[in-house]
Amino acid sequence: xxxxxxxxxxxxxxxxxxxxxxxxxxxxxxxxxxxxxxxxxxxxxxxxxxxxxxxxxxxxxxxxxxxxxxxxxxxxxxxxxxxxxxxxxxxxxxx
Numbered sequence: 436x437x438x439x440x441x442x443x444x445x446x447x448x449x450x451x452x453x454x455x456x457x458x459x460x461x462x463x464x465x466x467x468x469x470x471x472x473x474x475x476x477x478x479x480x481x482x483x484x485x486x487x488x489x490x491x492x493x494x495x496x497x498x499x500x501x502x503x504x505x506x507x508x509x510x511x512x513x514x515x516x517x518x519x520x521x522x523x524x525x526x527x528x529x530x
Contacts, residue, residue, distance in 0.1 A: 436500035439493045451478055481513055490516035
């Protein structure tokens with residue numbers, strides 16, 4: 436997470452480059468979904484393996500990241516993790 440927040444690192448900057456516009460909601464970068472809205476820039480990645488999932492979100496303008504790991508995996512796990520991260524971000528109340 437600390438590495439991904441290091442904007443002075445040219446490799447990190449390259450990995451956050453917008454490569455492909457996905458619908459009107461977000462861009463895709465090198466294994467990142469890139470979302471810009473409401474004065475927020477978000478780099479997000481979701482993944483998992485055999486019964487676990489991770490939701491990893493970087494907020495570079497606020498210099499924070501949130502990672503949630505769970506030891507369960509079902510159809511709605513990604514949606515739930517996304518809501519948990521959004522709620523944590525709002526609770527932190529970063530402006």
